[in-house]
Each structure stands twice: as C-alpha cells, then as structure tokens.
Amino acid sequence: MAPEALAAMQPWLGGIDSGGGWANPHSAHSGGRKAAAAVEFAREGVTALMPAGGRLVFTSGATEAINLGLRGVLGSHKPRCRIVTIVTEHAAVRDTCFWLERQGFTLDLLPVGNDGIVDLDVARAAVGSETALVAAMLVNNEIGVIQPIAALADIAHNAGALLLCDAVQGFGRLPIPDAADMVAVSAHKIHGPKGIGALWIRDGINVEPLIHGGGQEQGLRSGTLSPALCAGFGAAARLAAVRVDADAAHVAILRKVALALFADWQVNGSLDHRYEGNLNLRRDGLDVARLLSDVRSVAFSAGSACASGSGRPSHVLTALGLSADQVRSSIRLGFGRYTTVDEIERAAHLINQAALDQFG
Structure with missing residues (x-):
C-alpha cells in the first residue's frame, strides 16, 4: 500500500476518544x-x-462493481436479451455472464487472436439490435494486453447497447476511455487498501441495486461505508493522478530490464499493445508447478490469483491458441511503482537458475 493511502486511513480507524474517526458516515450527528x-x-x-x-458508487471491490453493472443494468434494457463479451475476460465478468445465461440471457463470447486482442470485425458482426450490453477489459489481468475499448464502445452504441469496462488493471495507469458507459475499478490495484472498489455509471443510465437495505450508497448499494477504506482509496487515486507519468517511466525501465534478463523466454500476447508492468512468459517444456515450488522467495504466479488452486488451465492462455503443455510452461510477472531494478534482477536470476536446473 502507498504510505499516503495508509496515512489517510489512520484517522478513521480509531475509537471515539481518539478524534471521532469511528463515526458512522450515514449518521446526522457532527461525527x-x-x-x-x-x-x-x-x-x-x-x-x-x-x-x-x-456518478461513482463505492463497492466492496471490482467483483461487486462488475456484478452491479452487469446484473443491475439488464432489467432496464428489455426486451434486449443478448450480452457480448470477450473470451479472455476476468472471472468476475465471465462467471456473472454465465449465470445470466442460465437466467435466460443469450451470451456471445468473442474470440481473440494469438496476440490476445479481439477482432473488431468479429465484434461488429456479433453486436446487433438484440444486444443489451458489451463487457470488455481495458487491460487483461493475466497477459496485460490492452483491448480497443473506444472502438468497442462505438460498436455497442451504434447498435443501441451499453459498454461496461473492467478497468481494474489499467486504472490510474492508462486513461479511461470516455466512451465507456460503466467502469469497474478496485483500490488495491493502485496501491490503496483491499476491500473497496467502485462502479462509475454514466449519467442517464438506470441500474437496479443488488444489495437491498438502508439504501446508503445512492440507493444502489446498501450497507455502512467504511470511511477508512474510502479515504485510503481516495488518497491512492490522487497519488496515482500525480505520479502517472513518473510511474509509467519507471515501469518502462523495469520492463526493458526484465525482457533482457528473460531473453530465452517467449512473451504470451501482444508486446506492443500491453501495459508494461505485466509480462506473461513461456519457456516450452518447463514444469511451472515445480518452478513455483523451487523459487518460493519470489512472488510470481502461473496465472490469475483469482484462479490459483483451481487446477484449471488458464482460459486466457488457452484462448491465445496455446497447447495445454505451453500453458503449463507459462509464468506471470508483475511490477510497478515500488519494484526496484535490483528486485527484478534478483528475481530473474532465481527463476532462470531454477529453470536451467530443470533442463539439466
């Protein structure tokens, strides 16, 4: 977490005798x-x-925000009953869409090329007069590929549909496309606290609540808000706005170093249309499960943390056309504001040495 975010939270974590930070933000008294x-x-x-x-609605995280956007907007778009999304979307979108499909909606999953990017002609053919909503990620959480959100929004709008953008991985790093109708974000991806996110909703769009009760958050999200989590999120966002250029320059340096150190590996997905703080790398024949066990001092993964332990191969890498063996030979590296060149170098040395040991 950013030190500035933690500092912003501190006044709201104390008791009544520590300055009033424990007060309920929905109460009318002075606290x-x-x-x-x-x-x-x-x-x-x-x-x-x-x-x-x-307008911005605070939620418990991007998963809730995505559910609110997907499920909350569809009732107002009857008789339209079709949802269009991309095969490489995060589980929060995919699984919610699969649930909606069981409720009677029609679901179209758009394929991607081996670069991980959707074909706009295929999208244009899939989005029509029955489409209520198009859902697409700004930056893929596994391979970092940037989707053409503005173009997808134009396609949706030309058909009278809305576009929901999962901007979690790009928020605070890349501009949010102006054409999006709803945007889901999460605080911890910009060095804020875990447990809070938000859904931005364009004016004029009707959304039905998922959680009923006191109607605290603009009638769309009942429940008492945490001032501490909100304060940390806000501070992290303000810091990201100030540091966006410096962070981008730092991450670009880190990626250049990492690519040189992992020159014997192949990059999964587009290298040109990609957030530079993500590298998804493959070394054919490598046993990544063994690699993770051998290099426990480095925080890297074989795929999304959300699917960790599921035993299922990455649906993202599979969608790129990789074989099951190639998927099992792939790792994901992430780095950002607080990562140092020294850490990249030490991590690369440990990972590469363990890989060499496997190949004898």
Whole structure:
C-alpha cells in the first residue's frame, strides 16, 4: 500500500476518544457529518480519474462493481436479451455472464487472436439490435494486453447497447476511455487498501441495486461505508493522478530490464499493445508447478490469483491458441511503482537458475 493511502486511513480507524474517526458516515450527528465529508472527498479523488458526466458508487471491490453493472443494468434494457463479451475476460465478468445465461440471457463470447486482442470485425458482426450490453477489459489481468475499448464502445452504441469496462488493471495507469458507459475499478490495484472498489455509471443510465437495505450508497448499494477504506482509496487515486507519468517511466525501465534478463523466454500476447508492468512468459517444456515450488522467495504466479488452486488451465492462455503443455510452461510477472531494478534482477536470476536446473 502507498504510505499516503495508509496515512489517510489512520484517522478513521480509531475509537471515539481518539478524534471521532469511528463515526458512522450515514449518521446526522457532527461525527457522522465529518465522516461523510471524508467519504465525499475520497469519492472526488477517484471520480477525477473517470470520464466526465457520471456518478461513482463505492463497492466492496471490482467483483461487486462488475456484478452491479452487469446484473443491475439488464432489467432496464428489455426486451434486449443478448450480452457480448470477450473470451479472455476476468472471472468476475465471465462467471456473472454465465449465470445470466442460465437466467435466460443469450451470451456471445468473442474470440481473440494469438496476440490476445479481439477482432473488431468479429465484434461488429456479433453486436446487433438484440444486444443489451458489451463487457470488455481495458487491460487483461493475466497477459496485460490492452483491448480497443473506444472502438468497442462505438460498436455497442451504434447498435443501441451499453459498454461496461473492467478497468481494474489499467486504472490510474492508462486513461479511461470516455466512451465507456460503466467502469469497474478496485483500490488495491493502485496501491490503496483491499476491500473497496467502485462502479462509475454514466449519467442517464438506470441500474437496479443488488444489495437491498438502508439504501446508503445512492440507493444502489446498501450497507455502512467504511470511511477508512474510502479515504485510503481516495488518497491512492490522487497519488496515482500525480505520479502517472513518473510511474509509467519507471515501469518502462523495469520492463526493458526484465525482457533482457528473460531473453530465452517467449512473451504470451501482444508486446506492443500491453501495459508494461505485466509480462506473461513461456519457456516450452518447463514444469511451472515445480518452478513455483523451487523459487518460493519470489512472488510470481502461473496465472490469475483469482484462479490459483483451481487446477484449471488458464482460459486466457488457452484462448491465445496455446497447447495445454505451453500453458503449463507459462509464468506471470508483475511490477510497478515500488519494484526496484535490483528486485527484478534478483528475481530473474532465481527463476532462470531454477529453470536451467530443470533442463539439466
């Protein structure tokens, strides 16, 4: 977590005798009003990174935000009953779409090329008068590939449909396309606290709540907000806005170093249309399960953390056309603001040495 985000949270974690930070932001007394002001200040910080002309609803994370966007908007778009998304989407989108399919909606999964990018002509053919919603990631969570969100939004709008953008991996790093109708984000991806995210909703779009109760969060998300989590999210967003250029330059250096150190590996997905803080690498014949066991001092993975332990091969890498053996020979590396060149170099040495040991 960014030190600035942690510092912003501290006043809201204490008891009544420590300055009033424990107050309920939905209460009318002075402590509640003070907490509510902190929540709104945080909302302004996050909203500043979004397109103009919308409102921001705090959620428990991007998964809830995606569910709210997908499930909450479809009721107002009857009789349209078709959802279009991309085969490489995060499980929060895929599994929600599969659930909606069981409720009677029609689902189209768009394929990607071996670079991980959707074909716009295929998308254009799939989106029609029955389409209610198109859902697409800005940056893929496994391979870092950037999808053409603005073009997909144009396709959706030309057919009278909406576009939901899962911007979790790109938020605070890349501009959010102005054409998106809904945008889901999560605080911990920009060095904020875990357990809070948000859904940005363009003005004029009707969304039905998933969680019913007191109607605290603009009538769309009942439940008491945490001023501490909101404050941390807002501080992280403001910091990301200030540091966006410096962070991008730092990450570019890290990627250049990493690519040189992993010259014997192949990159999965497009190298040109990609967030530079992600490298998904493959070394054919490698046993990645063994590699993870042999290199426990390095935090890297064989795929999405959300699918860790499931035993299922990565649906993202499979969609690129990789064989099961190639998928099992792939690793994912992520680096960002607080990663150093020294850490990249030490990690690469340990991973490469363990790989060489496997090949004898």
